[in-house]
Structures are given as C-alpha cells and as structure tokens.
Amino acid sequence: MPDNKRILITGNNGYIGSVMAPWLQGQGFDVVGLDTGYFAPCTLVPDHTDVPTIHQDLRDVTASELAGFDAVIHLAALSNDPIGNLNEAWTREINSQGTIHLARLAKQAGVPRFIFSSSCIMYGTSEAAVVDETAPLAPRTEYARSKVEAEMALRALADERFSPTFCRNGTVYGLSPRMRFDTVLNDFMGNAFTTGRIVIQSDGTPWRPVVHVQDVARAFQAVVEAPLETVHNEAFNIGADQLNHQIRDLGQIAAAAVPGCELASVPHPGADQRTYKADFAKFKRTFPAFSFRWTATDGAKELYAAFRKIGLTHGMFTDKRFTRLSWLRHLLDSGSIDETLKWTDLKANNSREGAHVSTGQEAERSGNPIDA
Ligand SMILES: NC(=O)c1ccc[n+]([C@@H]2O[C@H](COP(=O)([O-])OP(=O)(O)OC[C@H]3O[C@@H](n4cnc5c(N)ncnc54)[C@H](O)[C@@H]3O)[C@@H](O)[C@H]2O)c1
Secondary structure, eight states: OOSSOEEEEETTTSTTHHHHHHHHHHTTOEEEEEOOOTTTTOOSSOOOOOOOEEOOOGGGOOHHHHTTOSEEEEOOSOOSHHHHHHOHHHHIIIIIIHHHHHHHHHHHTTOOEEEEEEEGGGGOSOSSSSBOTTSOOOOOSHHHHHHHHHHHHHHHHOBTTBEEEEEEEOEEESOOSSOOSSSHHHHHHHHHHHHSEEEESSOSOOEEEEEEHHHHHHHHHHHHHSOHHHHTTEEEEESOGGGEEEHHHHHHHHHHHSTTOEEEEOOOTTOOOOOOOBOOHHHHHHOTTOOOOOOHHHHHHHHHHHHHHHTOOHHHHTOGGGSHHHHHHHHHHTTSBOTTSOBOTTHHHHHHHHHHOOOOOOOOOOSOOOOO
16 A cells, blocks of 8 residues: 555646546555536546536635645646637636645645646747756746746645645647647647548657557646655656657657558648757656557557447547537536636536537637647
8 A cells, every 4th residue: 555645636637637536546545536527528538437526616725625635736727728728817827826725725634745746738849959957947828837837836835744646648649538739749649540541730850758548647646645755846757768759750750550541741922830848868767667668659549449349430529528628618508607707507417418419610720739
C-alpha cells in the first residue's frame, strides 16, 4: 500500500483523468475525483471505472472538502488554446485563479502535496535547440499564460508544509474513454482511419514533444511517490528525448499505421510554426528507474486497433463530443451552462441529450491541432 495513500484528482472525468484515476486506484491509492462534469457524457469507449467523484466546480471548493488528503493532483482546466480564444476570461478564471484558490485551500486544509498538470506549451517559440525547465517562458496564448500564472502563484505558496510540483506535459495522445480528437496524433489517426488521408496544414517542420496518456498517469504516480525533497517546488518536463517529433514525423507515423493512407502537406501563410524540443534530462535524473513505455508508433497502432474495434466513422470522429471547444459551445448554446461556465437547471436534460447525439457535426478546428 503506498504511503501517500489518499489522493484527490481534479478533472478525473476528462481525457487524462479518465485514465489516471483508475490507474492510481489499481496501484492501491485511495482515489477521490472532483470534476464539474463538462465532458462526463463524452465517451468514445465505455468508462467502466468506479471512482467516487465530488461533482463540483473547482471555483466553489471549500477547505473542508480537501481535508484528509495526502495529495491533490490537479488536472481540471479548460484544456487547450482554442478555448482561450472563445473567451479569455474563462481560461484565466478556471486555469489560473481556480488553481490558486484550490491550492490555497489545500494548504489550509493541511494537504502536503499539490501536483499541477502544466504544459510544455508555456515555452512558446524557442530559439534554443532544446528547452529545459530553466528556459525562459514565452507563453503566446491565454491557455499558456494561465499555466505560467498558476505555476508562479503556486511557487509562492511553497513552504515546509506545502509542496507543489509542476508536471509540464507534452501533447498527450492515446486511447481514453473520454477521447479528445483535438490533439495532434489523435487527430491525425482519426483522419487517417476515417478518410484515408492526412493533410498537414504547415510545412510540418515544427517540433513538439508528445507523450502517451498511460505514461502520463505513471509519471504522475512517480511524482506522488517521490521523497518530498526531490519534488518540492520543482518543475519537470514529462517525457523522454525520443518523444520529441516534428509534426511531419507524426503525420508519417499515423499514415504508416493505417493501410493505404495518404499524407499531404499544404503549407499556408499564417500556419502555426511555433517550435520547441523539450529536454527531459531532469525527469530522467530524478526518476532513474522510470521508463516511458509508449512510442508514438505504438500509440498509433493502439488507436488503429481501437478504431477498428469500435468501427469509428467520420461522423463519430468529427462529433462535437471529442473536441473540447465544440462541446463547450454546445453546452453554452443549449443553455446547459451559463456565461460563467457554471451549470444551469437545464443541465440534466441538455447534456444527456447531447451525449446521444452523433450527428457528425463538424468539430471546430482550424488547421492541425497541435497544442494542449
Ligand atoms: N491533453 C493534453 O495534451 C495536455 C497537455 C498538457 C497539459 N494538459 C493539462 O492536463 C490537464 C488535463 O487535460 P485533459 O486533456 O484531460 O483535459 P480535458 O478537457 O479532457 O479534462 C479537463 C477536465 O477538467 C474538468 N473541469 C474543467 N473546468 C472545471 C472546473 N471549473 N471545475 C471542475 N472541473 C473542471 C472538465 O470537466 C474535464 O473533465 C489540463 O490541466 C491540461 O491543461 C493536457
């Protein structure tokens, strides 16, 4: 039985949380989730997990709800760049102010560890060949800024009673019950499988680190179990050197996983050319026994097998349930959530109704989605 045994995971009904929460449960942790449930009905494959969950907006959490936990793993967020474009205030309010609120209360409630799901995207465009955790942060979007602001505020809370750790993930891929098709490799695979064609909307040269969702779950476990002095107030890029890829490599990997798939590149002016390679030496040094088990090639094969099994159609692939911005817009348009992104009384009917809609309504994406 692990020492730091009682864990609260926020965002456990999201893409990563739906994999991480049951994984940690299976490892012997006593896991409780906290999620407002925006994407609860958005399942691509059934979620058979049984994680007790506090159905709560993190902005309304109280200290008493946090008492007794050995660690908080904080995943809950508006989780990509385009949502920031919909309304910047929401991203700031939930991702930075919400995080700070949660962390202050966790500290007040005596929770010793706070693991923050951050992002390598905060490095922005980098002139440097590789960016380690000391590289200057150059957030270019509201989403990236919200991660920087949250990290800075959490650092200021660190003391002998409270240890925040910042896990800067690359873009995550792989199968989850609450699938996202708005991240790069998942999107390429969905296109490859349902249309037989991948179109890269840039020259394909930008670099991005990617990481499999199951490896993210294992890496966070390593952080939760680490001696406090090794992770106290530390940032880690989560991944491994072989997981830095150019976008065109990821296109080739996805195309190779799907028989007969074509790969095309249509560079256009204004394409997203932000580029960076992450340096993962610090994680490797701190966790020498840990290995990232998944390669992008294995992940592409896993998705191909899963898509065959469920018979993924183009309508399912482009359904709004699997693109975070489209689903939030649906919840807003149907009156299920209000202009502060809190649930209204219409929630029960509308979100359930939406959950069964598989109209193939085109998801809102511009170009290849590459950041999360
Ligand atoms: N998926 C990636 O590629 C990636 C990469 C780097 C970092 N991250 C970070 O990891 C975390 C999880 O990402 P994900 O891909 O699982 O995202 P997701 O959108 O699938 O899940 C986020 C979850 O948080 C919940 N949530 C959002 N706002 C909330 C609020 N106000 N109160 C309570 N719950 C709320 C949602 O309901 C959802 O279940 C996020 O912090 C994201 O920024 C993700």
